[in-house]
Amino acid sequence: MPTAPRTSVESLSRTDVGIVPRASGGELKKHVGAVHVKGSLSLLQRKISNVLLLRAYEDLPNPEVFEHEIKLQTLAEVSGFDSNDHALLREALEALAGTTITWNILDAEGSEEWGVSTFLAQAVTRGGVCRYAYAPDLRRKLYNPEIYARINLSVQERFGSGYALALYENCVRFRKVGSTGWISLDRWRDLLGVEPGQYDAFKYLNRDVLKPAVEEVNRYSDIRVEMDRKREKRRVVALKFSIRENSQLALDLEGSASRAAAQASAVGEFPQQLPDPRALAPDADALLGPLQRRLVTFGLSQAQALDLSTEFAADRVTRNLDHVEREIERRRGTSRPVDRVAAFTIDAIRSDYAASSGTPPVVQEAEQKKARARQAQIDKRRQQEEQKARAAQAERERGEARDRALDEAFAALPEAEQDALTARAVARLKAEAPQVHAWYQDELAAGTAEDAMRPAVLSTLRAFRRDLLADCEDRS
Structure with a gap:
């Protein structure tokens, strides 16, 4: 059998x-x-x-x-x-x-x-x-x-590849962290469902599985992912995926699978309310363990903490955190205090400062020479990571600033214009998202104030209203 x-x-x-x-x-x-x-x-x-x-x-x-x-x-x-x-x-x-x-x-x-x-x-x-x-x-x-x-059905129905859906499933829960951390290549084969003996060479795995899956996730889902590789002796041994929101994608709430789910919910086969997958994603801190949380206390971002703790052994990370604490205390009040604690901590772990402390000067000198060569690469990599992080943060801030500005502009309108704009947004709700419009009508019938309406209604209504207001400002 x-x-x-x-x-x-x-x-x-x-x-x-x-x-x-x-x-x-x-x-x-x-x-x-x-x-x-x-x-x-x-x-x-x-x-x-x-x-x-x-x-x-x-x-x-x-x-x-x-x-x-x-x-x-x-x-x-x-x-x-x-x-x-x-x-x-x-x-x-x-x-x-x-x-x-x-x-x-x-x-x-x-x-x-x-x-x-x-x-x-x-x-x-x-x-x-x-x-x-x-x-x-x-x-x-x-x-x-x-x-x-959380797997959103309106995203799931877009995928045409099992590898892409598996990659999405294994990345989406890290959307608030920003990184999956380093996971061995063999583990990724398992997670993506690659059969034993298939694509043994990385170049074929990358060409036929990873690249197409990344492209499909970035094109069709509500997140964007970017793959990094870890090599040992020129061989790829681990992968991590950086994750950010796909702000360019407007999820189709009226896809065929979503419509079928809505029809099924009408007869009691599915729940009634469609939540926002971004708002309900696990908080970053909930996905971090004790060692990763300790790294965060040294000024690292949650993504950096996850990356370092999965790239290096736990005992190496721990002894270098202890080393950093001792160095901070030893240099306190001197002319060489540890000013950039996060950067110093990352360098300590990557270069394993703790391993060289207390060694003979000649050994330290040789290790420092090697470390300087590595440091140039580390600095370059860190700068690239910081640039990417700043770009992602700037993108989020631009979106938030735009929403605040439009909300303030709406609040400054006369009441009659506010009512007219809201009526147009409700009409768009009825045409483009009838289920959300039905929920909106239920909230009105119950006498619920707009600010107290369920999240799916409030977020969609305000998004449509901002779009209409932006169109008016562009034409003016």
Whole structure:
């Protein structure tokens, strides 16, 4: 009997947690273990797994609910599968029922929980309806996990490649950190679902998997990613992805899968409210462990802390942080104080200052000579990273400044003009985002003040109103 393909969930610490609001609308809250899988799942299988989890999510903590149901037609439409060939859907369900997931989680006291389960405990189709179930322990992990990633269905339906969707799934939870940190190349092969023996040479993996996946994520999703490589003896051994918001992309709230989800929600198959994936992303601090948080106290950004802690061994980072603390204290009140603590800390870890402290002068001299050569490269790399960070920050600030200016301009308008502009924005809501418009009408009927309306309504209404006001200013 053939064995099921094996998947693995990365070891998580209870200190590395991000507990977030409950999922609703087209936004899927996904346990990091359900995202970080080892195994070859097709694009359709990945999409179906997300839709099944979204459908079941609200009932996962209820011990009286063992099975979940979804119409095969709804499953196909929300997954973006435009065919009536239910045999392909059954093949995808069979693959998920044969995929093994393991998890290894440490709590705050250091107690370990190891577990194994198939992704689906069972799946049965009859009369156009799919009944499916998760194993009891996996249900609890999926509903109340240590870390969540969020997969937005309006983004998912844009992807045409399983590698691209897998890359998005493994990057999107780091959107508020700005970096995935360094992860070994072998681990990335597993996370992206590359089969053993495929693309053994990096140049082919890069050409056929990584580059196309990055291009697809940047073109179709709400984030942009940039890949960096770590080499040892000219061989690529690890990758990290820098992440920033894709402010140029306006998500299509009315795509076919989103419309199908909205129709399903109308009959109780999906939650009603579509949240903003940017607002509900895990906070950066929730994804950092104790060592990374300690790095932040030395003035490093959260992305820099994650990068350094995954590039170098924990004992090397720790001993150099101790070394930096001693140096700060030793130089305090002298003519050579440690002024740029963050830069000094990065250099200390990269050059391993702690390893050379207390060594004979001749050895120190030789190491310092090598360090100076490395320092030039380090400075250049740091400058490039700082330039990229400043550019990203400037881009965010320009967008925020534009929104503030337009809001102030709106507030300065006479009440009659404000009402007219709001009416035009509401008309656009009705034409372009009817579900959001329906929520808006519900809020009005309930007598809710604009500032107290649900986030999806308020953010969309104000965005449309700013666009209209900007158009008026451009014409004037």
